[in-house]
Amino acid sequence: MPIVYRPKIELGLCLLQPGIERRDIDIHVFTLITSLCAVAAIIIPSTGFLQDPRIAEIFYHASKRSLNLYRAEDLKHPTSTSIAIRYFHSGYRHAAGIRPRLWHDLEDAIRLMQAMRLYDEVSYRNMDYIESQLCRRLFWIIFTADKSAGILNNHPIALGGELFEGVKPAEYSKDLDDQPSFPTQELGGATLSILAGFNFNNDLWRAAYSVLAHIESLRNRFAHHETGDDQASNIPGLEDFSRLTELYITFEASLNSLHPSLGAYHTLSLSPSTFHFGQNTDGEPLPRALAVQRTNLHVSFQCLRLVIINAFASTNGQSRVLGSSALLLQKIGIAKEMLYIVHSSSLETLRLNGESCVEKIRLVGAAILELIDQHPQSPLASTARQYGNLYPYILAHLESKACDSLVEDT
Known part of the structure:
Protein backbone atom coordinates (compact mmCIF):
# COMPACT_ATOMS: atom_id res chain seq x y z
CA MET A 1 0.00 0.00 0.00
CA PRO A 2 2.18 2.90 -1.22
CA ILE A 3 0.10 5.56 0.54
CA VAL A 4 2.90 7.20 2.54
CA TYR A 5 5.93 8.95 1.05
CA ARG A 6 8.92 6.81 1.94
CA PRO A 7 11.24 9.69 3.00
CA LYS A 8 8.55 10.72 5.49
CA ILE A 9 8.63 7.19 6.94
CA GLU A 10 12.41 7.38 7.33
CA LEU A 11 12.10 10.78 9.04
CA GLY A 12 9.42 9.44 11.36
CA LEU A 13 11.49 6.43 12.36
CA CYS A 14 14.30 8.80 13.30
CA LEU A 15 11.87 10.57 15.62
CA LEU A 16 11.34 7.31 17.51
CA GLN A 17 15.02 6.95 18.38
CA PRO A 18 16.10 7.42 22.03
CA GLY A 19 17.43 10.85 22.88
CA ILE A 20 15.20 12.86 20.55
CA GLU A 21 13.90 15.98 22.30
CA ARG A 22 10.14 16.54 22.20
CA ARG A 23 10.59 20.02 20.75
CA ASP A 24 12.30 18.47 17.72
CA ILE A 25 9.37 16.21 16.87
CA ASP A 26 6.91 16.99 14.06
CA ILE A 27 3.71 15.83 15.74
CA HIS A 28 1.98 15.06 12.43
CA VAL A 29 4.81 12.80 11.31
CA PHE A 30 5.03 11.19 14.75
CA THR A 31 1.29 10.40 14.70
CA LEU A 32 1.56 8.96 11.20
CA ILE A 33 4.54 6.75 11.95
CA THR A 34 3.14 5.38 15.20
CA SER A 35 -0.11 4.53 13.39
CA LEU A 36 1.87 2.76 10.66
CA CYS A 37 3.92 0.88 13.25
CA ALA A 38 0.72 -0.22 15.00
CA VAL A 39 -0.57 -1.84 11.80
CA ALA A 40 2.80 -3.36 10.96
CA ALA A 41 3.29 -4.76 14.45
CA ILE A 42 -0.12 -6.43 14.58
CA ILE A 43 0.14 -7.99 11.11
CA ILE A 44 3.79 -8.94 10.81
CA PRO A 45 4.61 -12.18 12.68
CA SER A 46 5.59 -11.52 16.29
CA THR A 47 9.24 -12.49 15.71
CA GLY A 48 9.65 -9.17 13.91
CA PHE A 49 8.67 -7.17 17.00
CA LEU A 50 10.63 -8.52 19.93
CA GLN A 51 8.02 -11.16 20.80
CA ASP A 52 5.98 -8.55 22.71
CA PRO A 53 2.28 -8.85 21.81
CA ARG A 54 1.58 -5.45 23.41
CA ILE A 55 3.81 -3.45 21.07
CA ALA A 56 1.08 -2.89 18.45
CA GLU A 57 -1.35 -1.66 21.10
CA ILE A 58 1.30 0.69 22.53
CA PHE A 59 1.94 2.23 19.12
CA TYR A 60 -1.79 2.53 18.46
CA HIS A 61 -2.56 4.36 21.70
CA ALA A 62 0.48 6.62 21.26
CA SER A 63 -0.81 7.60 17.83
CA LYS A 64 -4.38 8.17 19.06
CA ARG A 65 -3.21 10.35 21.98
CA SER A 66 -0.93 12.32 19.70
CA LEU A 67 -3.76 12.91 17.19
CA ASN A 68 -6.02 14.15 19.98
CA LEU A 69 -3.53 16.94 20.69
CA TYR A 70 -4.22 18.61 17.34
CA ARG A 71 -7.48 17.01 16.16
CA ALA A 72 -9.40 20.30 15.86
CA GLU A 73 -6.69 21.86 13.69
CA ASP A 74 -6.44 18.67 11.64
CA LEU A 75 -10.16 18.68 10.87
CA LYS A 76 -9.98 22.29 9.67
CA HIS A 77 -6.92 21.77 7.46
CA PRO A 78 -6.73 18.07 6.50
CA THR A 79 -3.92 16.66 4.37
CA SER A 80 -3.00 13.26 2.98
CA THR A 81 -1.39 12.54 6.36
CA SER A 82 -4.71 13.16 8.13
CA ILE A 83 -6.41 10.50 6.01
CA ALA A 84 -3.54 8.00 6.15
CA ILE A 85 -3.45 8.14 9.96
CA ARG A 86 -7.14 7.31 10.25
CA TYR A 87 -6.84 4.59 7.62
CA PHE A 88 -4.03 2.96 9.63
CA HIS A 89 -6.04 3.30 12.85
CA SER A 90 -8.92 1.52 11.13
CA GLY A 91 -6.53 -1.15 9.88
CA TYR A 92 -5.23 -1.73 13.39
CA ARG A 93 -8.74 -2.11 14.83
CA HIS A 94 -9.67 -4.52 12.06
CA ALA A 95 -6.59 -6.69 12.53
CA ALA A 96 -6.94 -6.63 16.31
CA GLY A 97 -10.56 -7.77 16.13
CA ILE A 98 -11.81 -4.68 18.00
CA ARG A 99 -15.50 -4.89 17.16
CA PRO A 100 -16.96 -1.86 19.03
CA ARG A 101 -16.67 1.26 16.87
CA LEU A 102 -14.75 -0.78 14.29
CA TRP A 103 -15.69 1.54 11.43
CA HIS A 104 -15.30 4.83 13.29
CA ASP A 105 -11.81 5.61 11.95
CA LEU A 106 -12.67 4.58 8.40
CA GLU A 107 -15.76 6.80 8.51
CA ASP A 108 -13.58 9.69 9.74
CA ALA A 109 -11.21 9.12 6.81
CA ILE A 110 -14.15 9.11 4.40
CA ARG A 111 -15.50 12.38 5.78
CA LEU A 112 -12.10 14.08 5.45
CA MET A 113 -11.70 12.76 1.92
CA GLN A 114 -15.14 14.11 1.02
CA ALA A 115 -14.37 17.48 2.61
CA MET A 116 -11.22 17.70 0.48
CA ARG A 117 -13.25 16.61 -2.60
CA LEU A 118 -10.57 14.11 -3.52
CA TYR A 119 -13.02 12.32 -5.81
CA ASP A 120 -12.93 15.35 -8.17
CA GLU A 121 -9.94 15.73 -10.48
CA VAL A 122 -10.27 19.52 -10.25
CA SER A 123 -9.27 19.40 -6.56
CA TYR A 124 -5.72 18.38 -7.44
CA ARG A 125 -4.88 21.38 -9.63
CA ASN A 126 -3.26 23.52 -6.94
CA MET A 127 -1.75 20.78 -4.80
CA ASP A 128 1.94 20.17 -4.28
CA TYR A 129 2.96 17.36 -6.64
CA ILE A 130 3.87 14.77 -4.00
CA GLU A 131 0.82 15.64 -1.92
CA SER A 132 -1.44 15.30 -4.96
CA GLN A 133 -0.09 11.84 -5.77
CA LEU A 134 -0.54 10.65 -2.18
CA CYS A 135 -4.08 12.08 -2.09
CA ARG A 136 -4.96 10.22 -5.29
CA ARG A 137 -3.76 6.95 -3.79
CA LEU A 138 -5.59 7.58 -0.55
CA PHE A 139 -8.82 8.43 -2.31
CA TRP A 140 -8.82 5.18 -4.25
CA ILE A 141 -7.80 3.01 -1.32
CA ILE A 142 -10.55 4.59 0.82
CA PHE A 143 -13.01 4.10 -2.04
CA THR A 144 -11.98 0.43 -2.20
CA ALA A 145 -12.08 0.02 1.60
CA ASP A 146 -15.62 1.42 1.60
CA LYS A 147 -16.67 -1.20 -0.97
CA SER A 148 -14.90 -3.96 0.94
CA ALA A 149 -16.67 -2.99 4.18
CA GLY A 150 -20.01 -3.00 2.37
CA ILE A 151 -19.54 -6.19 0.37
CA LEU A 152 -17.82 -8.34 3.00
CA ASN A 153 -19.19 -6.92 6.25
CA ASN A 154 -22.60 -5.47 5.31
CA HIS A 155 -21.48 -2.00 6.38
CA PRO A 156 -23.46 0.76 4.62
CA ILE A 157 -21.57 1.96 1.55
CA ALA A 158 -20.83 5.67 1.89
CA LEU A 159 -19.27 6.33 -1.51
CA GLY A 160 -21.80 5.27 -4.11
CA GLY A 161 -21.88 5.85 -7.85
CA GLU A 162 -23.48 9.27 -7.38
CA LEU A 163 -20.14 10.48 -5.98
CA PHE A 164 -18.86 11.13 -9.50
CA GLU A 165 -21.96 12.81 -10.89
CA GLY A 166 -21.01 16.11 -12.50
CA VAL A 167 -17.28 15.72 -11.87
CA LYS A 168 -14.31 14.11 -13.56
CA PRO A 169 -13.24 11.21 -11.30
CA ALA A 170 -9.77 11.47 -9.79
CA GLU A 171 -7.08 9.89 -11.93
CA TYR A 172 -4.71 7.28 -10.61
CA SER A 173 -1.37 8.31 -9.19
CA LYS A 174 1.98 8.29 -10.95
CA ASP A 175 5.05 6.62 -9.50
CA LEU A 176 7.02 8.82 -7.09
CA ASP A 177 10.18 6.66 -7.35
CA ASP A 178 10.31 6.40 -3.56
CA GLN A 179 9.33 2.73 -3.52
CA PRO A 180 11.53 -0.10 -4.79
CA SER A 181 10.88 -1.52 -8.24
CA PHE A 182 11.54 -5.18 -8.93
CA PRO A 183 13.27 -6.70 -11.96
CA THR A 184 11.22 -9.36 -13.74
CA GLN A 185 12.13 -12.15 -16.13
CA GLU A 186 9.35 -11.24 -18.54
CA LEU A 187 9.02 -8.29 -20.89
CA GLY A 188 12.73 -7.92 -21.53
CA GLY A 189 13.64 -7.74 -17.85
CA ALA A 190 11.68 -4.54 -17.21
CA THR A 191 11.10 -3.55 -13.62
CA THR A 274 9.89 -17.56 -22.28
CA PHE A 275 7.24 -20.32 -22.13
CA HIS A 276 8.48 -23.54 -20.49
CA PHE A 277 7.12 -27.04 -20.13
CA GLY A 278 6.81 -28.79 -16.78
CA GLN A 279 10.42 -29.80 -16.41
CA ASN A 280 11.57 -26.17 -16.57
CA THR A 281 9.26 -24.39 -14.14
CA ASP A 282 11.93 -23.43 -11.60
CA GLY A 283 12.40 -19.69 -11.31
CA GLU A 284 13.30 -16.91 -8.95
Whole structure:
Protein backbone atom coordinates (compact mmCIF):
# COMPACT_ATOMS: atom_id res chain seq x y z
CA MET A 1 0.00 0.00 0.00
CA PRO A 2 2.18 2.90 -1.22
CA ILE A 3 0.10 5.56 0.54
CA VAL A 4 2.90 7.20 2.54
CA TYR A 5 5.93 8.95 1.05
CA ARG A 6 8.92 6.81 1.94
CA PRO A 7 11.24 9.69 3.00
CA LYS A 8 8.55 10.72 5.49
CA ILE A 9 8.63 7.19 6.94
CA GLU A 10 12.41 7.38 7.33
CA LEU A 11 12.10 10.78 9.04
CA GLY A 12 9.42 9.44 11.36
CA LEU A 13 11.49 6.43 12.36
CA CYS A 14 14.30 8.80 13.30
CA LEU A 15 11.87 10.57 15.62
CA LEU A 16 11.34 7.31 17.51
CA GLN A 17 15.02 6.95 18.38
CA PRO A 18 16.10 7.42 22.03
CA GLY A 19 17.43 10.85 22.88
CA ILE A 20 15.20 12.86 20.55
CA GLU A 21 13.90 15.98 22.30
CA ARG A 22 10.14 16.54 22.20
CA ARG A 23 10.59 20.02 20.75
CA ASP A 24 12.30 18.47 17.72
CA ILE A 25 9.37 16.21 16.87
CA ASP A 26 6.91 16.99 14.06
CA ILE A 27 3.71 15.83 15.74
CA HIS A 28 1.98 15.06 12.43
CA VAL A 29 4.81 12.80 11.31
CA PHE A 30 5.03 11.19 14.75
CA THR A 31 1.29 10.40 14.70
CA LEU A 32 1.56 8.96 11.20
CA ILE A 33 4.54 6.75 11.95
CA THR A 34 3.14 5.38 15.20
CA SER A 35 -0.11 4.53 13.39
CA LEU A 36 1.87 2.76 10.66
CA CYS A 37 3.92 0.88 13.25
CA ALA A 38 0.72 -0.22 15.00
CA VAL A 39 -0.57 -1.84 11.80
CA ALA A 40 2.80 -3.36 10.96
CA ALA A 41 3.29 -4.76 14.45
CA ILE A 42 -0.12 -6.43 14.58
CA ILE A 43 0.14 -7.99 11.11
CA ILE A 44 3.79 -8.94 10.81
CA PRO A 45 4.61 -12.18 12.68
CA SER A 46 5.59 -11.52 16.29
CA THR A 47 9.24 -12.49 15.71
CA GLY A 48 9.65 -9.17 13.91
CA PHE A 49 8.67 -7.17 17.00
CA LEU A 50 10.63 -8.52 19.93
CA GLN A 51 8.02 -11.16 20.80
CA ASP A 52 5.98 -8.55 22.71
CA PRO A 53 2.28 -8.85 21.81
CA ARG A 54 1.58 -5.45 23.41
CA ILE A 55 3.81 -3.45 21.07
CA ALA A 56 1.08 -2.89 18.45
CA GLU A 57 -1.35 -1.66 21.10
CA ILE A 58 1.30 0.69 22.53
CA PHE A 59 1.94 2.23 19.12
CA TYR A 60 -1.79 2.53 18.46
CA HIS A 61 -2.56 4.36 21.70
CA ALA A 62 0.48 6.62 21.26
CA SER A 63 -0.81 7.60 17.83
CA LYS A 64 -4.38 8.17 19.06
CA ARG A 65 -3.21 10.35 21.98
CA SER A 66 -0.93 12.32 19.70
CA LEU A 67 -3.76 12.91 17.19
CA ASN A 68 -6.02 14.15 19.98
CA LEU A 69 -3.53 16.94 20.69
CA TYR A 70 -4.22 18.61 17.34
CA ARG A 71 -7.48 17.01 16.16
CA ALA A 72 -9.40 20.30 15.86
CA GLU A 73 -6.69 21.86 13.69
CA ASP A 74 -6.44 18.67 11.64
CA LEU A 75 -10.16 18.68 10.87
CA LYS A 76 -9.98 22.29 9.67
CA HIS A 77 -6.92 21.77 7.46
CA PRO A 78 -6.73 18.07 6.50
CA THR A 79 -3.92 16.66 4.37
CA SER A 80 -3.00 13.26 2.98
CA THR A 81 -1.39 12.54 6.36
CA SER A 82 -4.71 13.16 8.13
CA ILE A 83 -6.41 10.50 6.01
CA ALA A 84 -3.54 8.00 6.15
CA ILE A 85 -3.45 8.14 9.96
CA ARG A 86 -7.14 7.31 10.25
CA TYR A 87 -6.84 4.59 7.62
CA PHE A 88 -4.03 2.96 9.63
CA HIS A 89 -6.04 3.30 12.85
CA SER A 90 -8.92 1.52 11.13
CA GLY A 91 -6.53 -1.15 9.88
CA TYR A 92 -5.23 -1.73 13.39
CA ARG A 93 -8.74 -2.11 14.83
CA HIS A 94 -9.67 -4.52 12.06
CA ALA A 95 -6.59 -6.69 12.53
CA ALA A 96 -6.94 -6.63 16.31
CA GLY A 97 -10.56 -7.77 16.13
CA ILE A 98 -11.81 -4.68 18.00
CA ARG A 99 -15.50 -4.89 17.16
CA PRO A 100 -16.96 -1.86 19.03
CA ARG A 101 -16.67 1.26 16.87
CA LEU A 102 -14.75 -0.78 14.29
CA TRP A 103 -15.69 1.54 11.43
CA HIS A 104 -15.30 4.83 13.29
CA ASP A 105 -11.81 5.61 11.95
CA LEU A 106 -12.67 4.58 8.40
CA GLU A 107 -15.76 6.80 8.51
CA ASP A 108 -13.58 9.69 9.74
CA ALA A 109 -11.21 9.12 6.81
CA ILE A 110 -14.15 9.11 4.40
CA ARG A 111 -15.50 12.38 5.78
CA LEU A 112 -12.10 14.08 5.45
CA MET A 113 -11.70 12.76 1.92
CA GLN A 114 -15.14 14.11 1.02
CA ALA A 115 -14.37 17.48 2.61
CA MET A 116 -11.22 17.70 0.48
CA ARG A 117 -13.25 16.61 -2.60
CA LEU A 118 -10.57 14.11 -3.52
CA TYR A 119 -13.02 12.32 -5.81
CA ASP A 120 -12.93 15.35 -8.17
CA GLU A 121 -9.94 15.73 -10.48
CA VAL A 122 -10.27 19.52 -10.25
CA SER A 123 -9.27 19.40 -6.56
CA TYR A 124 -5.72 18.38 -7.44
CA ARG A 125 -4.88 21.38 -9.63
CA ASN A 126 -3.26 23.52 -6.94
CA MET A 127 -1.75 20.78 -4.80
CA ASP A 128 1.94 20.17 -4.28
CA TYR A 129 2.96 17.36 -6.64
CA ILE A 130 3.87 14.77 -4.00
CA GLU A 131 0.82 15.64 -1.92
CA SER A 132 -1.44 15.30 -4.96
CA GLN A 133 -0.09 11.84 -5.77
CA LEU A 134 -0.54 10.65 -2.18
CA CYS A 135 -4.08 12.08 -2.09
CA ARG A 136 -4.96 10.22 -5.29
CA ARG A 137 -3.76 6.95 -3.79
CA LEU A 138 -5.59 7.58 -0.55
CA PHE A 139 -8.82 8.43 -2.31
CA TRP A 140 -8.82 5.18 -4.25
CA ILE A 141 -7.80 3.01 -1.32
CA ILE A 142 -10.55 4.59 0.82
CA PHE A 143 -13.01 4.10 -2.04
CA THR A 144 -11.98 0.43 -2.20
CA ALA A 145 -12.08 0.02 1.60
CA ASP A 146 -15.62 1.42 1.60
CA LYS A 147 -16.67 -1.20 -0.97
CA SER A 148 -14.90 -3.96 0.94
CA ALA A 149 -16.67 -2.99 4.18
CA GLY A 150 -20.01 -3.00 2.37
CA ILE A 151 -19.54 -6.19 0.37
CA LEU A 152 -17.82 -8.34 3.00
CA ASN A 153 -19.19 -6.92 6.25
CA ASN A 154 -22.60 -5.47 5.31
CA HIS A 155 -21.48 -2.00 6.38
CA PRO A 156 -23.46 0.76 4.62
CA ILE A 157 -21.57 1.96 1.55
CA ALA A 158 -20.83 5.67 1.89
CA LEU A 159 -19.27 6.33 -1.51
CA GLY A 160 -21.80 5.27 -4.11
CA GLY A 161 -21.88 5.85 -7.85
CA GLU A 162 -23.48 9.27 -7.38
CA LEU A 163 -20.14 10.48 -5.98
CA PHE A 164 -18.86 11.13 -9.50
CA GLU A 165 -21.96 12.81 -10.89
CA GLY A 166 -21.01 16.11 -12.50
CA VAL A 167 -17.28 15.72 -11.87
CA LYS A 168 -14.31 14.11 -13.56
CA PRO A 169 -13.24 11.21 -11.30
CA ALA A 170 -9.77 11.47 -9.79
CA GLU A 171 -7.08 9.89 -11.93
CA TYR A 172 -4.71 7.28 -10.61
CA SER A 173 -1.37 8.31 -9.19
CA LYS A 174 1.98 8.29 -10.95
CA ASP A 175 5.05 6.62 -9.50
CA LEU A 176 7.02 8.82 -7.09
CA ASP A 177 10.18 6.66 -7.35
CA ASP A 178 10.31 6.40 -3.56
CA GLN A 179 9.33 2.73 -3.52
CA PRO A 180 11.53 -0.10 -4.79
CA SER A 181 10.88 -1.52 -8.24
CA PHE A 182 11.54 -5.18 -8.93
CA PRO A 183 13.27 -6.70 -11.96
CA THR A 184 11.22 -9.36 -13.74
CA GLN A 185 12.13 -12.15 -16.13
CA GLU A 186 9.35 -11.24 -18.54
CA LEU A 187 9.02 -8.29 -20.89
CA GLY A 188 12.73 -7.92 -21.53
CA GLY A 189 13.64 -7.74 -17.85
CA ALA A 190 11.68 -4.54 -17.21
CA THR A 191 11.10 -3.55 -13.62
CA LEU A 192 7.71 -3.66 -11.90
CA SER A 193 6.57 -1.06 -9.39
CA ILE A 194 4.23 -1.97 -6.54
CA LEU A 195 2.00 0.85 -7.75
CA ALA A 196 0.89 -1.42 -10.62
CA GLY A 197 -0.63 -4.01 -8.28
CA PHE A 198 -2.08 -1.25 -6.10
CA ASN A 199 -3.95 0.26 -9.06
CA PHE A 200 -5.11 -3.13 -10.33
CA ASN A 201 -6.65 -3.81 -6.92
CA ASN A 202 -8.67 -0.62 -7.21
CA ASP A 203 -9.73 -1.61 -10.75
CA LEU A 204 -10.92 -4.97 -9.45
CA TRP A 205 -13.11 -3.55 -6.69
CA ARG A 206 -14.52 -0.81 -8.94
CA ALA A 207 -15.51 -3.43 -11.53
CA ALA A 208 -17.10 -5.67 -8.88
CA TYR A 209 -19.01 -2.78 -7.35
CA SER A 210 -20.39 -1.78 -10.76
CA VAL A 211 -21.85 -5.27 -11.21
CA LEU A 212 -23.31 -5.41 -7.71
CA ALA A 213 -24.74 -1.89 -7.96
CA HIS A 214 -26.47 -2.79 -11.24
CA ILE A 215 -27.90 -5.98 -9.73
CA GLU A 216 -29.23 -3.97 -6.77
CA SER A 217 -30.74 -1.46 -9.19
CA LEU A 218 -32.55 -4.27 -11.03
CA ARG A 219 -33.75 -5.75 -7.78
CA ASN A 220 -35.18 -2.40 -6.68
CA ARG A 221 -36.80 -1.71 -10.06
CA PHE A 222 -38.66 -5.02 -10.20
CA ALA A 223 -39.45 -5.41 -6.48
CA HIS A 224 -42.88 -3.75 -6.85
CA HIS A 225 -43.86 -6.32 -9.53
CA GLU A 226 -43.30 -9.34 -7.29
CA THR A 227 -46.93 -9.70 -6.23
CA GLY A 228 -48.43 -8.80 -9.61
CA ASP A 229 -50.20 -11.15 -11.95
CA ASP A 230 -48.00 -10.40 -14.95
CA GLN A 231 -45.07 -12.76 -14.34
CA ALA A 232 -43.20 -11.49 -17.37
CA SER A 233 -43.04 -8.01 -15.86
CA ASN A 234 -40.98 -9.14 -12.87
CA ILE A 235 -38.16 -10.55 -14.99
CA PRO A 236 -35.48 -8.14 -16.28
CA GLY A 237 -35.49 -7.79 -20.05
CA LEU A 238 -32.87 -8.46 -22.69
CA GLU A 239 -31.42 -4.97 -22.42
CA ASP A 240 -31.02 -5.38 -18.66
CA PHE A 241 -29.27 -8.72 -19.08
CA SER A 242 -27.03 -7.34 -21.82
CA ARG A 243 -25.84 -4.50 -19.59
CA LEU A 244 -25.34 -6.86 -16.67
CA THR A 245 -23.40 -9.27 -18.88
CA GLU A 246 -21.21 -6.43 -20.11
CA LEU A 247 -20.41 -5.33 -16.57
CA TYR A 248 -19.72 -8.89 -15.45
CA ILE A 249 -17.36 -9.53 -18.36
CA THR A 250 -15.52 -6.33 -17.47
CA PHE A 251 -15.15 -7.63 -13.92
CA GLU A 252 -13.97 -11.08 -15.06
CA ALA A 253 -11.44 -9.42 -17.37
CA SER A 254 -10.27 -6.87 -14.79
CA LEU A 255 -7.05 -8.76 -14.05
CA ASN A 256 -6.34 -9.96 -17.58
CA SER A 257 -3.62 -7.40 -18.21
CA LEU A 258 -1.79 -8.09 -14.96
CA HIS A 259 1.95 -8.44 -15.27
CA PRO A 260 2.74 -12.20 -15.30
CA SER A 261 4.50 -11.90 -11.94
CA LEU A 262 1.18 -10.90 -10.35
CA GLY A 263 -0.90 -13.46 -12.23
CA ALA A 264 -2.70 -16.31 -10.52
CA TYR A 265 -0.41 -18.76 -12.33
CA HIS A 266 2.68 -16.64 -11.92
CA THR A 267 5.06 -19.28 -13.25
CA LEU A 268 3.15 -19.36 -16.55
CA SER A 269 4.56 -17.10 -19.27
CA LEU A 270 2.36 -16.34 -22.26
CA SER A 271 5.31 -15.35 -24.41
CA PRO A 272 6.65 -18.09 -26.75
CA SER A 273 10.20 -16.96 -26.04
CA THR A 274 9.89 -17.56 -22.28
CA PHE A 275 7.24 -20.32 -22.13
CA HIS A 276 8.48 -23.54 -20.49
CA PHE A 277 7.12 -27.04 -20.13
CA GLY A 278 6.81 -28.79 -16.78
CA GLN A 279 10.42 -29.80 -16.41
CA ASN A 280 11.57 -26.17 -16.57
CA THR A 281 9.26 -24.39 -14.14
CA ASP A 282 11.93 -23.43 -11.60
CA GLY A 283 12.40 -19.69 -11.31
CA GLU A 284 13.30 -16.91 -8.95
CA PRO A 285 10.82 -16.53 -6.07
CA LEU A 286 8.66 -13.44 -6.15
CA PRO A 287 9.88 -10.52 -4.02
CA ARG A 288 7.79 -10.41 -0.87
CA ALA A 289 6.06 -7.12 -1.76
CA LEU A 290 4.87 -8.56 -5.08
CA ALA A 291 3.93 -11.88 -3.49
CA VAL A 292 1.73 -10.06 -0.97
CA GLN A 293 0.04 -8.10 -3.76
CA ARG A 294 -0.47 -11.22 -5.91
CA THR A 295 -2.17 -13.06 -3.04
CA ASN A 296 -4.37 -10.08 -2.20
CA LEU A 297 -5.49 -9.58 -5.81
CA HIS A 298 -6.49 -13.17 -6.43
CA VAL A 299 -7.99 -13.95 -3.03
CA SER A 300 -10.11 -10.81 -3.52
CA PHE A 301 -11.01 -11.81 -7.08
CA GLN A 302 -12.30 -15.26 -6.13
CA CYS A 303 -14.22 -13.90 -3.16
CA LEU A 304 -15.84 -11.21 -5.31
CA ARG A 305 -16.77 -13.80 -7.95
CA LEU A 306 -18.69 -15.67 -5.26
CA VAL A 307 -20.41 -12.53 -3.97
CA ILE A 308 -21.46 -11.57 -7.50
CA ILE A 309 -22.89 -14.96 -8.51
CA ASN A 310 -24.82 -15.10 -5.21
CA ALA A 311 -26.24 -11.64 -5.90
CA PHE A 312 -26.93 -12.56 -9.52
CA ALA A 313 -28.81 -15.70 -8.51
CA SER A 314 -30.89 -13.90 -5.89
CA THR A 315 -32.21 -11.35 -8.38
CA ASN A 316 -35.74 -12.22 -9.47
CA GLY A 317 -35.77 -14.50 -12.49
CA GLN A 318 -32.02 -14.86 -12.82
CA SER A 319 -31.63 -18.11 -10.90
CA ARG A 320 -33.86 -19.65 -13.58
CA VAL A 321 -31.46 -18.40 -16.24
CA LEU A 322 -28.34 -19.66 -14.50
CA GLY A 323 -29.75 -22.93 -13.23
CA SER A 324 -28.93 -24.41 -9.85
CA SER A 325 -26.42 -26.91 -11.25
CA ALA A 326 -24.49 -24.16 -13.01
CA LEU A 327 -24.37 -22.20 -9.75
CA LEU A 328 -23.01 -25.18 -7.87
CA LEU A 329 -20.37 -25.73 -10.54
CA GLN A 330 -19.30 -22.10 -10.32
CA LYS A 331 -19.00 -22.26 -6.54
CA ILE A 332 -16.94 -25.45 -6.76
CA GLY A 333 -14.70 -23.77 -9.32
CA ILE A 334 -14.24 -20.71 -7.12
CA ALA A 335 -13.40 -22.87 -4.11
CA LYS A 336 -10.80 -24.76 -6.15
CA GLU A 337 -9.22 -21.56 -7.51
CA MET A 338 -9.11 -20.09 -4.01
CA LEU A 339 -7.35 -23.19 -2.72
CA TYR A 340 -4.78 -22.88 -5.51
CA ILE A 341 -4.04 -19.26 -4.60
CA VAL A 342 -3.66 -20.22 -0.94
CA HIS A 343 -1.55 -23.25 -1.88
CA SER A 344 0.78 -21.15 -4.04
CA SER A 345 1.15 -18.44 -1.36
CA SER A 346 3.33 -18.72 1.71
CA LEU A 347 1.69 -18.65 5.12
CA GLU A 348 3.58 -15.43 5.85
CA THR A 349 2.22 -13.82 2.67
CA LEU A 350 -1.34 -14.72 3.65
CA ARG A 351 -0.89 -13.37 7.15
CA LEU A 352 0.66 -10.14 5.86
CA ASN A 353 -2.57 -9.48 3.96
CA GLY A 354 -4.31 -9.12 7.28
CA GLU A 355 -7.82 -9.76 8.52
CA SER A 356 -9.53 -8.93 5.24
CA CYS A 357 -7.72 -11.85 3.59
CA VAL A 358 -9.04 -14.19 6.30
CA GLU A 359 -12.58 -12.87 5.80
CA LYS A 360 -12.48 -13.55 2.05
CA ILE A 361 -11.20 -17.10 2.46
CA ARG A 362 -13.74 -17.74 5.23
CA LEU A 363 -16.57 -16.54 2.99
CA VAL A 364 -15.68 -19.05 0.27
CA GLY A 365 -15.27 -21.83 2.82
CA ALA A 366 -18.70 -21.06 4.27
CA ALA A 367 -20.23 -21.26 0.79
CA ILE A 368 -18.81 -24.76 0.32
CA LEU A 369 -20.13 -25.92 3.68
CA GLU A 370 -23.54 -24.49 2.76
CA LEU A 371 -23.41 -26.35 -0.56
CA ILE A 372 -22.72 -29.63 1.24
CA ASP A 373 -25.55 -29.03 3.70
CA GLN A 374 -28.18 -28.01 1.14
CA HIS A 375 -27.27 -30.37 -1.71
CA PRO A 376 -26.08 -33.61 -0.05
CA GLN A 377 -27.29 -35.77 -2.96
CA SER A 378 -25.61 -33.73 -5.68
CA PRO A 379 -22.75 -35.44 -7.56
CA LEU A 380 -20.71 -32.34 -6.66
CA ALA A 381 -21.14 -32.91 -2.91
CA SER A 382 -18.21 -35.34 -2.67
CA THR A 383 -15.88 -32.81 -4.31
CA ALA A 384 -17.26 -30.09 -2.06
CA ARG A 385 -16.53 -32.23 1.02
CA GLN A 386 -12.89 -32.58 -0.02
CA TYR A 387 -12.56 -28.83 -0.36
CA GLY A 388 -14.67 -28.18 2.72
CA ASN A 389 -12.29 -30.15 4.92
CA LEU A 390 -9.38 -27.93 3.89
CA TYR A 391 -10.90 -24.54 4.64
CA PRO A 392 -11.12 -24.89 8.46
CA TYR A 393 -7.55 -26.24 8.42
CA ILE A 394 -6.33 -23.19 6.47
CA LEU A 395 -8.25 -20.69 8.59
CA ALA A 396 -6.82 -22.20 11.78
CA HIS A 397 -3.33 -21.32 10.55
CA LEU A 398 -4.12 -17.70 9.69
CA GLU A 399 -4.35 -16.56 13.34
CA SER A 400 -7.46 -14.45 12.93
CA LYS A 401 -7.78 -12.13 15.91
CA ALA A 402 -11.27 -11.10 14.87
CA CYS A 403 -12.29 -14.76 14.82
CA ASP A 404 -10.84 -15.15 18.33
CA SER A 405 -12.85 -12.18 19.57
CA LEU A 406 -16.05 -13.67 18.13
CA VAL A 407 -15.41 -16.92 20.00
CA GLU A 408 -14.80 -15.00 23.25
CA ASP A 409 -18.08 -13.08 22.82
CA THR A 410 -20.19 -16.25 22.42
